[in-house]
Amino acid sequence: MSIQLRNTQSKYGLIAMLLHWGMAILIVGMFTLGTYMVELDYYHPWYKQAPDLHRSFGVIVAGLMIYRLGWRLSNVRPRALGEAWEHRIATWLHRLFYVLIAAIVVSGYLITTADGQPVSVFNWFKIPATISGFDNQEDIAGEIHEWLTTTLIVLVFLHALAALKHHFINRDYTLLRMLGKSDSPITAGQPDAPMTSQRTTRSNNTTTTTTKE
Numbered sequence: 001m002s003i004q005l006r007n008t009q010s011k012y013g014l015i016a017m018l019l020h021w022g023m024a025i026l027i028v029g030m031f032t033l034g035t036y037m038v039e040l041d042y043y044h045p046w047y048k049q050a051p052d053l054h055r056s057f058g059v060i061v062a063g064l065m066i067y068r069l070g071w072r073l074s075n076v077r078p079r080a081l082g083e084a085w086e087h088r089i090a091t092w093l094h095r096l097f098y099v100l101i102a103a104i105v106v107s108g109y110l111i112t113t114a115d116g117q118p119v120s121v122f123n124w125f126k127i128p129a130t131i132s133g134f135d136n137q138e139d140i141a142g143e144i145h146e147w148l149t150t151t152l153i154v155l156v157f158l159h160a161l162a163a164l165k166h167h168f169i170n171r172d173y174t175l176l177r178m179l180g181k182s183d184s185p186i187t188a189g190q191p192d193a194p195m196t197s198q199r200t201t202r203s204n205n206t207t208t209t210t211t212k213e
Helices: 014-037 049-074 084-115 137-170 195-212
Strands: 119-121 125-127
Touching (some): 049 084, 049 119, 084 137
Antiparallel strands (some): 119 125
16 A cells, blocks of 8 residues: 555545644643643652643644644645535534644743743754733733643544544544545545445455456
8 A cells, every 4th residue: 555645535645644643642642741740849850841841842733733734725635524514513623723722832832931931942942932021921821721722632532532433433434544544435526435335345346256257
């Protein structure tokens, strides 16, 4: 099976898959780290290291989000599977993901720069504090950051449930396409066919060929 970099009408390309799963791992990992680090006391060895990693990976997520958006806009999108109402929900959910991630990055930046300190990224470079000094900036941005991240992780969970629903109930290729499998047996413009029907069709075709021989 050949792996293509760009998307096609029937499958996602390697770049889209890496961006999707990479950001998913980073977002879940950062939420876990953020939940863990707020409970640390001053003398814990990870008291300073955990926030530094959290901020650094946050900048990585921001960069990947921008790149992913550009890649998404410059690539063909595999045709949607499922009902029309599912397509609309999926479209708005993806848009909400981008908005939430952008707002989380901004609120995290405002937390870090509240006292005028720059954001250090793995000690490679620093992002200067351009917005700082507002009353209760760190507390307000922190509250917003917490609510936004909780909302995002809930939506990620629902997104995962929807993918599993497509796989186990609808039995279509929605999840498998993001794992590199093509739904090419379904041609564009035709009704969605479940995977079981496609397997049956292939089996029938094989039987017919064998009979002719």
